[in-house]
Amino acid sequence: MTRFTVAHGRVTRPPLALATPALLGLAFLVVPLVGLLLRAPWGSFLAELRAPAVWAALRLSLVCATLATGLSLVVGVPLAWLLARAAVPGKALVRALVTVPLVLPPVVGGVALLLVLGRRGLVGQWLDQWFGISLPFTTSAVVLAETFVAMPFLVLSVEGALRAVDRRYEEAAATLGASAWTTFRRVTFPMVAPSVGAGALLAWARAIGEFGATITFAGNFPGTTQTMPLAVYIALETNPDAAIVLSLLLLAVSVAVLVGLRDRWMLAP
């Protein structure tokens, strides 16, 4: 990658007109974190972490966010391809619909999921009657709620990359006899892979912080549906110190994962 370098290899000095708002923006994002760090009860930090519920919540958060990201990849990348390449009627509308979970307050998303997949929901009642499957209050419901809010991030970033790709490579592959599927697999996908990685990381980050849709659709029970954000919210009711410790733990783990994967996936040649 280029990283602030120009063709001659010299590091550019950012102009003041860019550097000032950039630093303001950075401060705005970082200062709340500093607030958390300053207010953290460092004396009782380890004691707060010793509660077994903390680790159950952290494990659940990591597992569910990862599964939600996987689910988003499996259906989200093809959806992005459809939006970028296929002749879909009313594509603008479809694209707008994909962003619905972004603008919808997550709690409303949770209610919507409940109305569809709940025990008396449009689809849920049949799942319950025919297969005895009931999603609310299960870990699967957590994964679904997180996928619902996180997938648009992946779809949008992959679609943007697909539209920016030079179509001539794909056309050349087709000319040489490659089928549409082979072209996607061997030509298109490798070219947008960094964006898929970036989108997946965004989706994962959104999923790990998910609260509203989860608590509404999946409920809140330690071990099965209580992810870290839920544990933090409940702890805030009686023990703000514990809530800060939990937030910092979640933050530390998430940042470690994101930084670790970012270099590997997104900066790949």
Place this chain on the structure above:
Amino acid sequence: MTLVLAGCGSASPADAPSNRADGSTARPNGTVTVLAAASLTEAFDKIARDFERSHPGTTVRLSFGGSSALATQVINGAPADVLATADLATMRRVAEADGGTRLAQQPTIFATNRLQIAVPPDNPGRVAGLAHFARPELRLAVCAPQVPCGRAAAEAFRRAGVIPRPDTYGPDVKAVLTLVRTGEVDAGLVYLTDVCAAGDAVRGLDLPEATSPVHDYPIAVLADAPNPTAARAFVDHVHSAAGRQRLTEACFEVP
């Protein structure tokens, strides 16, 4: 009518004579911001409208939330005039914060509430009492033990000798009610007033009196109230016959 809350606000600058004089002579005016427990939503919406009508020139801004969350907001300096919580413990936490300087007056009890079992109208789980909350095959919701309705539920289960096996711990009482309304759970433990507000959407089952603790709702003017005159007038209005009428309509019991 206005019970004194023992142990609360003893050190508050409460009844400073100047304040008192202001309250009785000046006409309330402007905006009064009221933080109230979520369970007061229906009653306080009406009380606020009544108050605005009988005190022209005033506007009531209502903010509803979990009592603990409201208390945290007040302790961290949210600019509000009046606080009404769903339990004494939360009000006490505010009263004792910062060396007892947060409240302008002794909190007074203006309503009481009690728990009821809420079931969907057709009662699919055939729930009949607290004992059913121990059945693993039923889908059940109670409030998280950290919030007032959860503490009340824990007390009721303790008195009834039942070890509950809920499927989810709601972050507040309305969350539990929503699950009952949508039929996602067979039963939830909520307040009588929530069942009342839900109308025909849920059915309420009474708890035996012995297992059902009564919950006091305290109200107080905050020391940092931007509009103390209107705040006092609002608290007086809540205690008035008109206020009590609205509370009774919402199924609260008034002392």
